[in-house]
Amino acid sequence: MKNRVVITGIGAVTPLGNDIWSTWENIQKGNSGIDIAQSVHLDKVDVKLAGEVKNFKPEEFVDRKEARRMGRFSQLAIAASKMAVADAGLQIGENVNPEKVGVWIGSGIGGLGEFEEQHKKFLEKGQRRVNPFTIPMFIPDMAAGRVSIELGAKGINNASVTACASGSNSIGDAFRAVQNGNADVIIAGGTEATITEMTIAGFSNMTALSTNPDPLTACRPFDKNRDGFVIAEGSGIVILEELEHAKARGAKIYGEIVGYGATGDAHHITSPAPEGEGAARAMKGALADAGITPNEVDYINAHGTSTPLNDLNETLAIKNVFKEHAYQLAVSSTKSMTGHMLGASGAVEAIFSLLTIRDSILPPTINYQTADPELDLDYVPNVAREKNVQVVVSNSLGFGGHNATLVFRKYSE
CATH class of the missing domain: 3.40.47.10 (Thiolase/Chalcone synthase)
Known part of the structure; x- marks a missing residue:
């Protein structure tokens, strides 16, 4: 075990x-x-x-x-x-x-x-x-x-x-x-x-x-x-x-990490695979590893780089994995506030995911002004929102076609 x-x-x-x-x-x-x-x-x-x-x-x-x-x-x-x-x-x-x-x-x-x-x-x-x-x-x-x-x-x-x-x-x-x-x-x-x-x-x-x-x-x-x-x-x-x-040792616990998915696009050195196919497989693998169904996820801390191709394909990947539930969960990009810290981003965003669970606060996507018809999920625009959060998915996608997804859950015995 x-x-x-x-x-x-x-x-x-x-x-x-x-x-x-x-x-x-x-x-x-x-x-x-x-x-x-x-x-x-x-x-x-x-x-x-x-x-x-x-x-x-x-x-x-x-x-x-x-x-x-x-x-x-x-x-x-x-x-x-x-x-x-x-x-x-x-x-x-x-x-x-x-x-x-x-x-x-x-x-x-x-x-x-x-x-x-x-x-x-x-x-x-x-x-x-x-x-x-x-x-x-x-x-x-x-x-x-x-x-x-x-x-x-x-x-x-x-x-x-x-x-x-x-x-x-x-x-x-x-x-x-x-x-x-x-x-x-x-x-x-x-x-x-x-x-x-x-x-x-x-x-x-x-x-x-x-x-x-x-x-x-x-x-x-x-x-x-x-x-x-x-x-x-x-x-x-x-x-x-x-x-x-x-x-x-009586340690305090921020949350539990329960799932990890990692895939390769095998597509292009910088561009994501069409419709976020590799990212979708990473999310599916992480959820399966965690034993969590898509409908149990409350929030996704997206890779969300602010590039035309990433944001479109990550949105398509989320729809692929979560189906109708994609419109019920919250998705936001904290890079709108930090910028893209490259190899540090996924780790910092993992921390934000844990604090989202602990504090029941959804981080916003700031600077969201004009809706894109192809991107129609709840991106928590501009203002943080209170929400009871039990399960968070955090995505990171890298040049070379590297896709990594982490799943965090509120800790319970």
Whole structure:
């Protein structure tokens, strides 16, 4: 019999706040973390907007010398992980065996900004001026490695790298490990910090980014006039724990993770499969894994990027899976407020899903102004709504055709 897995701690650093509680307060208020980018040379790029983490001080979470030897994406992951571990009341080596504590933190891109900086030094000043920590500063697995070192977690250490599905896949893969008894606790989630000229140029040239210059309306998922996503950064971490282990130490429980589905489109490197066929299979697989019928789902935290193809095909996938019930449940995109944090998005959105269950609050899709006739579900437009929520589905879809769905349920004995 497989173990039940619950979430006992959460932590995040996002464009809406440098902890999960200020972030969640802003989500409920429908506030946006998107603004004119401060970390890039705006004269070099056409798109000027981003969802940046503001006033983040890594030295509050890690030794100043070590902070200089790591990428920003690792710094954000350490901060979110330490907050999640504290929130869970974990004392690794005291109330939990370090050999049974794992780390599974994904990143879609890793330390691209650090690579760009060192490559420029190499071209301008030669090999000897390149930072000797360049490689560990930018390889995507290093967030998980650094968190393991900082916290003394000696169990399974991994990183799922699946573009914008990285955070959700990392949580889902970690869920399987705890479910199967490979760990008692896993620190799981995603992290990303790649707001750079090269990243913006690449996404912009493939016409993936919004060209709307207004920070207040640029990210508008499911709206008829949506024209692309807004790049963002951040990190989200959850503490996944085997139920009996959590109960034995008297841990608080945010909710239970009960289902995980992961599929591949086998279609195109950037475009979703027609009618969201791969996403639909991920949702069906996650629901089957959870033993939950489509009619039991109350809310979907959608991938909802604000791109024409994603929002249409995700809506079609939801209709495929939920049939008539698709018109009874609520669907919203919190990316309308955070921007698209790429590999961190799924993890942060998993936390929002859990808090939706805990607080009976549906996050809104802000900037929703003009209905699209092809997109006719309840997208919780502009204002948060109270609703008793028992079951939430969270979707993440990534370049390469990666689809990941997580199912969370209100905890009960």
